[in-house]
Amino acid sequence: xxxxxxxxxxxxxxxxxxxxxxxxxxxxxxxxxxxxxxxxxxxxxxxxxxxxxxxxxxxxxxxxxxxxxxxxxxxxxxxxxxxxxxxxxxxxxxxxxxxxxxxxxxxxxxxxxxxxxxxxxxxxxxxxxxxxxxxxxxxxxxxxxxxxxxxxxxxxxxxxxxxxxxxxxxxxxxxxxxxxxxxxxxxxxxxxxxxxxxxxxxxxxxxxxxxxxxxxxxxxxxxxxxxxxxxxxxxxxxxxxxxxxxxxxxxxxxxxxxxxxxxxxxxxxxxxxxxxxxxxxxxxxxxxxxxxxxxxxxxxxxxxxxxxxxxxxxxxxxxxxxxxxxxxxxxxxxxxxxxxxxxxxxxxxxxxxxxxxxxxxxxxxxxxxxxxxxxxxxxxxxxxxxxxxxxxxxxxxxxxxxxxxxxxxxxxxxxxxxxxxxxxxxxxxxxxxxxxxxxxxxxxxxxxxxxxxxxxxx
Amino acid sequence: xxxxxxxxxxxxxxxxxxxxxxxxxxxxxxxxxxxxxxxxxxxxxxxxxxxxxxxxxxxxxxxxxxxxxxxxxxxxxxxxxxxxxxxxxxxxxxxxxxxxxxxxxxxxxxxxxxxxxxxxxxxxxxxxxxxxxxxxxxxxxxxxxxxxxxxxxxxxxxxxxxxxxxxxxxxxxxxxxxxxxxxxxxxxxxxxxxxxxxxxxxxxxxxxxxxxxxxxxxxxxxxxxxxxxxxxxxxxxxxxxxxxxxxxxxxxxxxxxxxxxxxxxxxxxxxxxxxxxxxxxxxxxxxxxxxxxxxxxxxxxxxxxxxxxxxxxxxxxxxxxxxxxxxxxxxxxxxxxxxxxxxxxxxxxxxxxxxxxxxxxxxxxxxxxxxxxxxxxxxxxxxxxxxxxxxxxxxxxxxxxxxxxxxxxxxxxxxxxxxxxxxxxxxxxxxxxxxxxxxxxxxxxxxxxxxxxxxxxx
Numbered sequence: 002x003x004x005x006x007x008x009x010x011x012x013x014x015x016x017x018x019x020x021x022x023x024x025x026x027x028x029x030x031x032x033x034x035x036x037x038x039x040x041x042x043x044x045x046x047x048x049x050x051x052x053x054x055x056x057x058x059x060x061x062x063x064x065x066x067x068x069x070x071x072x073x074x075x076x077x078x079x080x081x082x083x084x085x086x087x088x089x090x091x092x093x094x095x096x097x098x099x100x101x102x103x104x105x106x107x108x109x110x111x112x113x114x115x116x117x118x119x120x121x122x123x124x125x126x127x128x129x130x131x132x133x134x135x136x137x138x139x140x141x142x143x144x145x146x147x148x149x150x151x152x153x154x155x156x157x158x159x160x161x162x163x164x165x166x167x168x169x170x171x172x173x174x175x176x177x178x179x180x181x182x183x184x185x186x187x188x189x190x191x192x193x194x195x196x197x198x199x200x201x202x203x204x205x206x207x208x209x210x211x212x213x214x215x216x217x218x219x220x221x222x223x224x225x226x227x228x229x230x231x232x233x234x235x236x237x238x239x240x241x242x243x244x245x246x247x248x249x250x251x252x253x254x255x256x257x258x259x260x261x262x263x264x265x266x267x268x269x270x271x272x273x274x275x276x277x278x279x280x281x282x283x284x285x286x287x288x289x290x291x292x293x294x295x296x297x298x299x300x301x302x303x304x305x306x307x308x309x310x311x312x313x314x315x316x317x318x319x320x321x322x323x324x325x326x327x328x329x330x331x332x333x334x335x336x337x338x339x340x341x342x343x344x345x346x347x348x349x350x351x352x353x354x355x356x357x358x359x360x361x362x363x364x365x366x367x368x369x370x371x372x373x374x375x376x377x378x379x380x381x382x383x384x385x386x387x388x389x390x391x392x393x394x395x396x397x398x399x400x401x402x403x404x405x406x407x408x409x410x411x412x413x414x415x416x417x418x419x420x421x422x423x424x425x426x427x428x429x430x431x432x433x434x435x436x437x438x439x440x441x442x443x444x445x446x447x448x449x450x451x452x453x454x455x456x457x458x459x
Numbered sequence: 460x461x462x463x464x465x466x467x468x469x470x471x472x473x474x475x476x477x478x479x480x481x482x483x484x485x486x487x488x489x490x491x492x493x494x495x496x497x498x499x500x501x502x503x504x505x506x507x508x509x510x511x512x513x514x515x516x517x518x519x520x521x522x523x524x525x526x527x528x529x530x531x532x533x534x535x536x537x538x539x540x541x542x543x544x545x546x547x548x549x550x551x552x553x554x555x556x557x558x559x560x561x562x563x564x565x566x567x568x569x570x571x572x573x574x575x576x577x578x579x580x581x582x583x584x585x586x587x588x589x590x591x592x593x594x595x596x597x598x599x600x601x602x603x604x605x606x607x608x609x610x611x612x613x614x615x616x617x618x619x620x621x622x623x624x625x626x627x628x629x630x631x632x633x634x635x636x637x638x639x640x641x642x643x644x645x646x647x648x649x650x651x652x653x654x655x656x657x658x659x660x661x662x663x664x665x666x667x668x669x670x671x672x673x674x675x676x677x678x679x680x681x682x683x684x685x686x687x688x689x690x691x692x693x694x695x696x697x698x699x700x701x702x703x704x705x706x707x708x709x710x711x712x713x714x715x716x717x718x719x720x721x722x723x724x725x726x727x728x729x730x731x732x733x734x735x736x737x738x739x740x741x742x743x744x745x746x747x748x749x750x751x752x753x754x755x756x757x758x759x760x761x762x763x764x765x766x767x768x769x770x771x772x773x774x775x776x777x778x779x780x781x782x783x784x785x786x787x788x789x790x791x792x793x794x795x796x797x798x799x800x801x802x803x804x805x806x807x808x809x810x811x812x813x814x815x816x817x818x819x820x821x822x823x824x825x826x827x828x829x830x831x832x833x834x835x836x837x838x839x840x841x842x843x844x845x846x847x848x849x850x851x852x853x854x855x856x857x858x859x860x861x862x863x864x865x866x867x868x869x870x871x872x873x874x875x876x877x878x879x880x881x882x883x884x885x886x887x888x889x890x891x892x893x894x895x896x897x898x899x900x901x902x903x904x905x906x907x908x909x910x911x912x913x914x915x916x917x
Contacts, residue, residue, distance in 0.1 A: 034505055036529045037546030039554065044506025066565045066600035067475060067803070068482030072510035074852070075460070076517075085460045089833075094475035096601050096805075100569060110473035119463075130504055130566040131601075134535070161504030162530040162566060379524055380554070383675035398513045402522045408673050448673030 018375040022367050030375040031356055034165075039378040041326070041399050042353045044161035046129055047073065048169020051416065052249050053125050053157065053176065055200050056228035057081035060121035062091040064108050064139065065129025069161075070094075077416040079200045081227050082207070086119060095131070105137050112146045112154065122230035123153040125176060130160045153230070155179050166328075167248060167354045174253035177224060177233060181257065184231060186238025192287050193219040193239040197254055197265070198246030201226025202416055205423035209270055212280055212303075212424065216295040218287070224250065237261040241286050243268050243279065248329035248354060269331060270423040271431075272339030273304055303425035311342065314432035319344030321392040321439055326374075326382060326400055327414060330355030330363050336395060336414065337366055343432055348389040351377045379403050393439050408447030410438035461859040464833065466840035476833035477852065479777050480803025482600035485511040486608030486637065487562035488525055493643075493661025494616065495682030496557030498550055499525040502543055502572065503564025517873040519640070519667040524677045526550050526559075530566055539572045544581045551591045554677060557685060558592040562612065565600035592685070594619040604804035605870075606703050606779050609637045613661060613708035616688060623692040623716035630656045630694040631742045632718065634708055636701025636725055636781050637870070638884060640668035640681075645882035646700075646726070652750055653736070655743035658687045658694065660708075668879050692716030696742045700735065701725045701781035703804070725781050725884070728789025728892075729758060732885050754886040761890050762793060765897050768917075769793040772900075773842075777801040777835050777849040778869035780809040780828070786848065786868065788816050789889060793896075795846075796821040799838055805829040832856065846899060851875070862906075864899035866892075 015038070017029030034040040050073050054061055063070040070092030081087065093099075093107050108126070116124060124146070128139050139156045147154040159172045194213065199206045206226035213220050221239040222232035242254045242265035254265035266286070268279035277300045284296035323345050325336050330352045337347045350363055351374035364373055372385050379399075386394060386407055394404035397415030404411040412434050414422060422431045444450055484501055488511045491499035501508035508527035515523045526549075528534070528542040543561070550559055561574055574595040581587045596615035598608040613634065635646050643664040650657045665681020691697075691712060697720035699709035709720035721742075726735035732755075740747050772795045776783055780802050787797045798821060800813045806828050813826035825838060832849075836856045839847070847857050850869040857865035872878050882888040901917055908914075 034527075034529045035545070035549055036542040037500075037526050037549030037553075038529075039524050039526050040505055040529070041509070042505055043509035044504045046504075047506045047509070066482050067478050067480060067604075068485070068507070068510070068565075068600050070475065071478045071481035072514055074477065076513075084463075086463065088460045090475075090477050092475045092478065093473060094478070095565075097599075100565075100599075100601050107473040114469070114471055114474050118469075130530075130535070130564070131569045134566070134569045160535070161506040162532060162535040164531065165505070379522060379675060380677060398516055399509075399522070402516055402520055403675050406522060406669075406671065406673075406675050408671065447671055 015376070019381070020364065020373045022364060022371045022373070023369040028360060028364070028373065028375075030360055031354070034376055039380070040376060041378065042165050042376060045163035045166065045169035045172060046127060046159045046161045048166030048249070049127060049157050049159035049173040049176075050169070051077060051166075051200070052170055052173035053225060054087050055079035055081070055225040056123075056125075056230060056233070057084045057087045058122045058229050059087070060091065060115055060119060060124040061087060061127070062093070062111060062115065062124065063127045063129065064093045064104065064132055064137070065095050065127075066131070067092055067094045069127075069129045077200070078202050078419065079226055080204050081201075083229075086121065091115060100131070100135055103135050103137055104132065105142060108137065108139070109142055109146070112142070116146070116150045116152070121152065123155065123180065125155050125157050127157045127159050130162055133160060153180060153183070165354050170249040171252050174250060174256065177253060178256050180230060180233045182234075182237045182261065184234025186235045189221055189235060189238030190219050191240065192217060192289065192292060193221050194241045194243055194283055195221050195236045195239045196223045197242050197244045198250035199223055199226045199270075200246070200416070203418055203421040205270070205421045205427065208421055208424040208426065212299060213283065215299055216280070216284060217292050218283060224253070237263065239263060241266065241283065243283060245270060246329065247331045247359070248356070267331065269335040271332065271335035271427070272342060273307065273425055273428050274338055274342070275335045276424050276428075277304070307425045307429050310429055311432055314436050315342075315344045317436060317440060318432070321345045322348045322389060323393040323395060324349035324382075324386050324389065324391045325395040325414070326351040326377060327396065328353050330359030332414070333363055334359065334366060337363070339428065339431060342428070343435065345393070347371060348391055349374070349385045351375065351382070383407060393435060408444060408449040410435075410441065410444065412438060461836060461855045464836050464840065464859060466837060468834070468837045468841070475831050477831055478803050479801055479830065479832050479835070480604035480779075481514075482565070482605060483598035483603060483608030483611065484562050484564050484600060485514060486605040486610070487560070487596055487598045487612035489515060489637065489663065490609045490612035490661050491560035491562070492523065492666050493663040493682055494558065494560065494688070495684045496678045497682065498554055498556035498559050500546065500550065500559050500561045501525060501527045501564060502539055502561050502574065503528060503566045504530045507564045514871060515667070518871040519879050520876065521667045521669065522675065523667075524554075526554070528567070535566060535570065538570055539567050540577050540580070543572070543574070543577050544586050547578070547581055547593060548586045551587065556678065558594065560612065560616070561593065561595040562598045562608070563596075564598070568597065568599040604779075606637055606781070606804055609704050610707045613705065614711040617691065617708055617711045617715065620685060620688045621692040621712055621716055622689050626693060627695045628656075628690070628693045630658060630690070631739065632691045632694045632697040632712070633657050633659045634697060634699040634705040635659060635662075636704035637779065638701075638725065639879050639882065640664040640666070641878070641880055641882040642884040642888070645884045645888060649736070649751065649885050650739060652748055653739045653743060654745050654748065655739055658691055659683060660688060660691060692718065694718055696721065698723060698735070698738045698742060703780050703806070724788065725785040727782070727785035727884060728889050729762070729792050729886075731785050731788055732889065735885070751886075758886040758889050761893050765893055766794060768897055768900055769795050771796055772845040773798045774846045774848060775799045775835060775839055775844040777832060777853070780804050780806065782869055784809065784812050784816070787813055789892065791816055791820045793893070794820075797824055798842060798844060799825040799835065801827045801830045801832075801835045803829065803831055846896065862903070864903045866895045866899050
């Protein structure tokens with residue numbers, strides 16, 4: 002460990018956000034990042050954008066200077082089985098003139114140029130930091146444009162300064178809620194669900210949908226992976242909501258419960274245990290013996306397929322130590338369980354924006370000595386990784402190079418994953434992904450394992 | 460993904476589709492990373508900082524540390540004074556940089572935060588100690604592009620720190636412009652080979668292309684030191700490469716310290732490298748060493764070997780003005796026809812320069828500043844090309860047009876590793892460009908030719 006890493010202190014104002022199992026003390030989360038920290042978090046705009054953009058037949062237009070549109074142009078692999086409109090980047094590219102005179106004219110013109118040409122089913126207009134400041138009335142423009150073209154044109158109130166991604170998720174849920182309840186539900190059957198907080202990264206929504214179709218449960222709308230406007234409009238016809246990425250979509254589930262009386266269940270499709278649990282919960286909800294029987298058969302068959310292959314990975318990976326730093330704490334929970342299935346131990350678990358309940362569950366499930374951390378930064382993460390001598394780091398784009406610099410294997414379990422990690426087959430993919438990095442011979446050459454740099458070369 | 464792009468081009472007034480630029484602050488961040496021990500600080504919402512770090516990390520595959528003022532709703536109303544002061548205090552306490560380089564964002568610009576005043580006040584109130592260095596640069600995201608931000612950061616650094624002691628030294632300042640760390644290494648190598656004394660500023664080699672040490676270094680060893688930046692005021696000449704990225708800095712140094720400057724195109728290709736070598740020869744009053752002459756002759760040898768494959772090939776190119784201009788020159792030198800050159804960065808000078816370069820070889824060239832990738836794509840649909848050159852987003856255009864030969868060049872490239880490791884500057888860099896271009900042609904033929912036409916010898 003370099004002197005720099007060894008001696009870092011934790012910002013006084015952040016001490017409550019680091020907790021070690023066995024040492025007690027209070028744990029603090031869900032607060033703004035301290036100004037001046039190298040936070041791994043993003044902003045409300047980012048949160049809204051990532052939640053909504055998988056709706057593939059809608060137009061997504063970013064109202065603001067070019068950067069906000071440029072940085073999230075197709076960075077997430079949210080796949081669509083049909084239209085690919087969402088993978089383009091549309092922006093008003095606000096420049097100096099609009100800062101002075103306002104951007105309404107430009108936004109109006111942009112919508113007029115795009116809607117007749119692309120004929121989207123709906124349009125989302127994202128407000129960035131400066132839109133309110135330059136006095137643009139985005140709501141009014143959306144209302145008027147909507148009337149003009151006869152499609153929903155929905156404002157997304159997502160200026161970055163509103164807060165972390167969580168507040169952006171909330172804004173996205175508000176926007177989606179304007180679509181829900183506007184479609185015809187007469188063809189929605191009694192055994193029907195919506196999948197909330199599933200973004201079809203690497204095609205995961207397709208796998209999950211298939212499970213439900215196989216046991217006779219209809220998936221009305223996936224929000225928002227491989228999403229379609231018309232499906233969302235009739236989502237209120239479903240009898241149950243399954244919420245996967247709870248941080249992003251619990252708000253919408255609650256709203257649908259209030260306005261449409263649809264109950265919801267929080268589930269996870271990461272790892273075999275959690276996937277099985279999610280399928281059983283949905284099947285159990287309908288109190289239908291046939292469905293339950295099919296669910297049991299499905300789970301049995303899938304696990305029967307995967308388990309023997311998993312054993313081979315377990316032999317190779319048993320005893321390895323993992324650190325994880327992900328978006329929300331609910332996913333962290335699933336990962337701890339999934340890693341256990343591989344014989345691995347989680348020694349550091351952190352999230353960008355976990356909430357108190359999820360952290361409580363995470364603290365329960367972890368082994369003694371595990372460090373739990375909220376809204377961390379590179380120096381802290383590096384310190385803990387070295388202290389715990391981990392073999393694997395699970396995180397996102399900003400954590401990857403840090404792990405590699407420390408000589409630690411890495412698995413992207415964020416939106417940049419390229420293979421589906423959800424469901425039963427996803428567990429196998431996860432094992433392969435972990436093994437391909439953890440078992441790489443390259444780690445033999447890094448200083449941490451080989452002793453020293455060139456001195457170790459003979 | 461771009462299958463929906465139509466050939467019918469409509470003049471757009473208000474809309475950016477698939478940008479060929481991004482915003483100023485990321486350029487300031489990149490330039491600031493080229494200062495040794497520097498922490499770039501983004502004065503705005505935390506999403507800006509997160510986006511820039513992620514974007515740079517995806518391109519360089521390196522950790523990028525930067526801090527943010529984490530604007531909140533309150534700061535967006537009352538100004539970011541408190542946020543910035545707290546940030547500066549925290550940064551020096553925890554991360555201990557040699558200098559903090561504050562840049563603004565659209566939000567703090569529109570609010571009108573007076574950064575020098577805030578820094579001054581923090582100093583007066585003892586929140587920053589006398590030996591803790593802070594600088595600032597204004598980077599409104601709604602003006603210019605990411606290159607403007609790079610240019611502003613460089614010029615501001617000089618304004619803050621370069622000094623003239625009255626004694627002129629036999630040293631040449633080399634301003635590389637926004638090029639890759641590998642290019643900065645190559646410029647240094649060539650200058651050493653020439654035998655001149657020099658200071659390279661900024662210098663991201665050793666910062667964004669570091670080796671594996673087993674440590675996470677928040678401040679890697681590379682970067683132009685503050686002593687060097689100060690001493691630039693005593694150099695007797697500046698060679699500034701890339702007008703858009705480097706001119707402002709060169710002028711600032713000329714104004715402040717009376718160091719005369721020579722403005723060159725980026726040393727990409729034969730004649731631009733000749734100009735660079737010649738400028739170094741004149742500045743240093745040194746002969747061109749045999750080793751450099753040999754490099755030049757090897758380039759010409761390769762150009763002649765491959766000339767038949769280059770003749771009249773139609774090339775579409777997009778990217779940043781300095782890069783595109785210099786590379787277009789090289790394409791003409793190789794007997795190719797640059798039929799369209801596009802940049803997202805505003806500025807009519809670009810169009811004039813491209814037309815001048817192409818006047819003989821391809822007078823019909825379509826040169827567009829302040830444009831986007833969507834326009835380029837539509838234009839190609841009407842005028843098919845043999846080769847596309849541009850950043851990573853170009854692959855969608857290449858794929859939509861039947862997988863036409865495509866060479867990645869520029870920023871960002873998020874799907875390859877070569878750009879940060881192998882330079883495209885100088886004579887040897889030009890050889891690499893030839894290799895990439897001919898590989899693209901040959902791979903295309905090998906992939907698409909029927910069996911009976913596959914050639915072993917090319």
